[in-house]
Amino acid sequence: MNLEIIFFFVFGFVAAVSSILMITRNNAVIAALYLILNFASLAGLYLTLNAQFIAVTQVIVYAGAIMVLFLFVIMLLRPENEKKFLEANPKIKIFAFVIAGFVFLQLIYIIFFSRPSAIIPKNLNESVEAGTIESIGYILFKDYVLPFEAAGFLLLAATIxxxxxxxKKVD
Amino acid sequence: MTITIEYYLILSAFMFIVGVAGVLTRRNAIIVFMCIELMLNSANLTLVAFSSYLGSSVGQLFVFFVMTVAAAEAAVGLAIIIAIFRNKLTVNIDDINILKW
Structure with missing residues (x-):
């Protein structure tokens, strides 16, 4: 048992369980807190994948900025509590879960049928090299300058x- | 035993499916929105896994762009939810059906 396996299973378990808990909570604030836990464990998974920059950005942007926005809006509105999870329209919900399980089985079949690990074995040096902020910044400002500018423009448009x-409507 | 890329892909597929089930079953607009964020994050996990196993930075670059779009989408979507709440005093998506045929 090396450290990567332990970290993968701990963080993966936390991510999976917190995502299930998130969609079953009635209270929106508690659901948001479970989503933050999910994002934090995803940041841990990114670290086991040697993606340091993305892990830090995940914590700062997602778990920090976006979820604070969500919590603010939840506190501004007063969302009335929904009914208990399976009480309203149980048939439609069970149908939704059946569809979701079917798609999940399809995905698992595709993943095991195509066996991507046989084609791309892990190369640790390349993987560490790809995750550094230096190589990401190099490729971002060399080949992807136009999408970078477009992303900045998108953020401006979203703010406005x-x-x-x-x-408030004043007129 | 080593962690191959299938482990990450299956975890990400599971999180995506949980997000889909949440969108289909929940009626609170804010929680539906959070489920969309969950699906975006599972796609991010796939991109980072492939990027790490292929030894290429481009996947992580796209995760960076996905985060930008998610931030913009969260800001605009929450503004829309606030505007709807101001008009109809509810965020239950069963009551917001004026665009439904």
Whole structure:
């Protein structure tokens, strides 16, 4: 048992369980907190994949900024509690779970049928090299400058759009 | 025993399916929104896994862009939810059906 296996199973278990707990909680704040736990364990998984920069960004952007936005909106509104999870429309919900399980089985079949690990064995040096902020920054500002500028423009448009949508109508 | 890429792919497929089930079953618009974030994150996990196993930075670069789009989407979507709540005093998506035929 080396450290990678232990970390994968610990973080993967936390991620899977917290995602299930998130969709079954009635209270929106508790669901948001479980989602933050899920994002944090995903950051741990990114670290076991040697993606340091993405792990840090995951904690700062997702678990920090986006979830704070969600919690603020939950506290601004007062979402009435839904009924207990399977009480309203149990038939439709069971149908939804059957569909989801069917798609999951399909995905598992595709993953095991194509066997990607036979084609791409792990090369540790390349993997560590790919995750550093240096190589990501190099490729970002060399080959992907235009998408980078487009992302900045998208953020500007989203800021203005959010302001206009959420402001009080004065006229 | 080594951790091959299938482990990460299956975990990510499971998280995606949980997100799909959440979108289909929950009626609170904010929780539906959080389930969409969960699905985006499972796709991110797939991208990072492939990027790490292939030894290429491009996958992680795309995760970076997905995070940007997710932040923009969260801001605009939550603004829309606030605007709807101001008009109809509810965030239950069964009551918000004016665009439904």
């Amino acid at each position: 759009g959010a302001l206009i949508l959420a402001k």
